[in-house]
């Protein structure tokens with residue numbers, strides 16, 4: 001049996017023992033060392049993001065060691081669709097993921113390889129995608145099973161706890177940052193796990209970071225300043241100059257018109273979360289001038305490869321708060337209440 005945390009149904013988290021999972025063909029059995037806690041886990045728990053087949057073990061920022069590979073490994077044989085899909089061409093980094101290797105398992109757990117999104121280099125939008133910790137049991141457990149093609153070797157410079165937040169907070173943040181193009185003046189709304197990584201990458205890329213927190217949250221504001229933000233303020237404040245792009249990490253819909261008002265002409269608001277409360281209506285005038293609103297959904301394996309290569313160069317330093325597996329509920333509630341700076345990570349080995 002393995003110790004694991006499950007979302008049984010909306011609102012109900014259960015810690016208990018589950019049968020050992022078995023890797024199928026092309027899958028890895030991973031001894032989990034650490035698993036990052038993401039706001040998506042909260043949305044799943046709260047029923048704001050649907051779980052198709054509960055119960056499910058949440059957690060999609062998994063760091064562990066490969067302890068077995070499934071028999072009849074088909075993952076090393078390119079699928080016919082891969083040939084038509086050069087944008088997501090796999091040099092098969094998973095070939096290195098032998099027994100004993102350290103591995104990272106992110107949110108994107110499986111894609112069909114055949115739909116128009118997969119074929120067009122946008123596997124993040126795959127019609128049949130399966131996600132770790134939503135469709136596939138995730139990392140709030142001592143063992144996890146994952147399709148080797150969607151797993152990654154991790155930069156050696158990072159400990160298990162410190163690398164975990166790169167796997168979603170970092171990846172989704174990085175994809176969001178990419179959607180801002182060459183924006184120099186970058187607004188970050190909601191300075192949590194994702195923004196604390198993105199701010200470091202953005203400064204490294206020569207951008208100027210403007211961080212917006214809950215009004216009056218001086219602790220987070222000084223945290224943001226320490227990570228390179230040149231201006232910090234409440235989300236109800238205006239920045240000292242117009243922004244070339246804004247990324248909204250918080251799940252409060254009212255931040256979208258607030259961010260629009262802070263933008264220069266032609267600038268985008270990128271919504272990075274999987275769930276957001278309704279966006280209030282706003283005058284067309286604040287969208288006029290070719291401002292844009294767009295969302296970012298999931299990640300591609302290309303995003304993962306790029307960020308995992310870039311992070312040690314910055315170098316990104318993650319601020320992590322450690323919780324035991326039995327304290328998963330506390331981690332989620334601390335995240336909900338905004339009681340921590342940086343990222344919560346479950347130390348499964350503890």
Ligand SMILES: [Zn+2]
Nearest residue numbers: 112115118126
């Ligand atoms: Zn697909």
Ligand SMILES: [Zn+2]
Nearest residue numbers: 038040168169
């Ligand atoms: Zn996530």
